Amino acid sequence: MQHSDILSRFGLTSSTGAGLTARSPVDGATLATVAETDPALVPDLVANAARAFEAWRTVPAPRRGELVRLLGEELRAAKEDLGRLVSLEAGKIYQEGLGEVQEMIDICDFAVGLSRQLYGLTIASERPGHAMRETWHPTGPCLVISAFNFPVAVWSWNAALALVCGDPVIWKPSEKTPLTAAACQVIFERAVARFGDAPAHLNQVVQGGRAVGEALVAHPGLPIVSATGSTRMGREVAKLVAERFGRSILELGGNNAMIVAPSADLDMALRAILFSAVGTCGQRCTTLRRLIVHKDVAPTLLLRLKAAYASVPIGSPLESGVLMGPLVDSDAFAAMQTALTKAKAEGGVVTGGERTLTDRFPNGYYVTPAIVEMPGQTDVVRHETFAPILYVLTYETLEEAIALQNGVPQGLSSCIFSTDLREAERFLSAAGSDCGIANVNIGPSGAEIGGAFGGEKETGGGRESGSDAWKAYMRRQTATVNYSAALPLAQGIKFDL
Numbered sequence: 001m002q003h004s005d006i007l008s009r010f011g012l013t014s015s016t017g018a019g020l021t022a023r024s025p026v027d028g029a030t031l032a033t034v035a036e037t038d039p040a041l042v043p044d045l046v047a048n049a050a051r052a053f054e055a056w057r058t059v060p061a062p063r064r065g066e067l068v069r070l071l072g073e074e075l076r077a078a079k080e081d082l083g084r085l086v087s088l089e090a091g092k093i094y095q096e097g098l099g100e101v102q103e104m105i106d107i108c109d110f111a112v113g114l115s116r117q118l119y120g121l122t123i124a125s126e127r128p129g130h131a132m133r134e135t136w137h138p139t140g141p142c143l144v145i146s147a148f149n150f151p152v153a154v155w156s157w158n159a160a161l162a163l164v165c166g167d168p169v170i171w172k173p174s175e176k177t178p179l180t181a182a183a184c185q186v187i188f189e190r191a192v193a194r195f196g197d198a199p200a201h202l203n204q205v206v207q208g209g210r211a212v213g214e215a216l217v218a219h220p221g222l223p224i225v226s227a228t229g230s231t232r233m234g235r236e237v238a239k240l241v242a243e244r245f246g247r248s249i250l251e252l253g254g255n256n257a258m259i260v261a262p263s264a265d266l267d268m269a270l271r272a273i274l275f276s277a278v279g280t281c282g283q284r285c286t287t288l289r290r291l292i293v294h295k296d297v298a299p300t301l302l303l304r305l306k307a308a309y310a311s312v313p314i315g316s317p318l319e320s321g322v323l324m325g326p327l328v329d330s331d332a333f334a335a336m337q338t339a340l341t342k343a344k345a346e347g348g349v350v351t352g353g354e355r356t357l358t359d360r361f362p363n364g365y366y367v368t369p370a371i372v373e374m375p376g377q378t379d380v381v382r383h384e385t386f387a388p389i390l391y392v393l394t395y396e397t398l399e400e401a402i403a404l405q406n407g408v409p410q411g412l413s414s415c416i417f418s419t420d421l422r423e424a425e426r427f428l429s430a431a432g433s434d435c436g437i438a439n440v441n442i443g444p445s446g447a448e449i450g451g452a453f454g455g456e457k458e459t460g461g462g463r464e465s466g467s468d469a470w471k472a473y474m475r476r477q478t479a480t481v482n483y484s485a486a487l488p489l490a491q492g493i494k495f496d497l
């Protein structure tokens, strides 16, 4: 299929002109230029969202859920087309493109159920003849900033919840993936058309880079800012949002580890390592970056791992059978090479990590996945490099392994491979992994949408997706009603003339 055919499924043309250039990591080809949003228009967009909010907040939540149900249906119908476009624009293999769209469908289903379950509490009042309750109300327009690596799913985690919670959305996708965002808007409009009476501007896409992003983040009309990306970006967003007392939901860097214990099922561990370290070409925030292996199993595991790494099919992510596509661009390749050079200087022994397929794709940045045996958890290991680099460390005691796992600034995802119940439970205990996600006999990536997704420390502390993450999109109101004929004060205070 031609690149332009993939675009045309959403009425997108490969037009060129002024604006953001969408390039395919597959071959470096320019796919289209997309008009950029002028930062001066931000107040108008926020005013649109405010008008949408006034109407949408009074629509009953289950009816709001109906829009998200229709969105889920439209996504089901567009799954192959959108999955292919994700693959083309973000460079992940088609299977993972499909998986990403499935994640969108799943969160829509979740949010539809949620639209009838935005439960509050009733609370016992200390005063006679008083009723106390906690109610959740829509908060206001929600800004979503997403990254190139999950160009559509992250929008949907936020948008599906925000919409059932009564909040319109303004979405600024990564400037590397404007087309998938435009396609999502087309799909969203299909759902809106079937819904019938939705207010205009429930979801607005803003295309552009830093300038428009900053104008949005600083705007007081956007009480919720959900940002996914680097820790550096999150630090700036957090400051601007805090300054105006907005609420931020941050999903930032990860530096995810796997502990492989002596009792581990090595066949399973091997498969999990491959998917989580090599999958998405190492460009998930949940990618496995550190392997902490018990010294007794390290030689065997490393031998098998190197053999498996050498046979990973690398190529165009649109071709079937390929498991590893390209890095997103030349900057990503440069960052990978810088990290590998630093790792060597810090005592690392590198296998793989070279550029490949340059004959076929001179403008695509394909690499072989790298394994780096490190003498310890040095500076480079503590840093997130968005590339398929797996640092390998060894340990002797579980305490040591947990200390290594926790000894980095990030705290997103973690896992242990062990068949020893005591070890596994210790890893999950209060004295175990300090991450937002901790798995046993499962790799660190590929979380289901039903759980709350996010992490601690420099990962930013936000939670999105399942569980009670919806509460971040609503404002909590404590209401006390006095149905008696007296006016008793709380804490028994007497205040009578």
Ligand code: UN1
Pocket: 103, 149, 150, 154, 228, 283, 284, 285, 286, 444, 445, 446, 447, 448
């Ligand atoms: C991301 O990389 O920003 O758990 C999100 C996972 C996916 C989401 C990753 N469900 O790997």
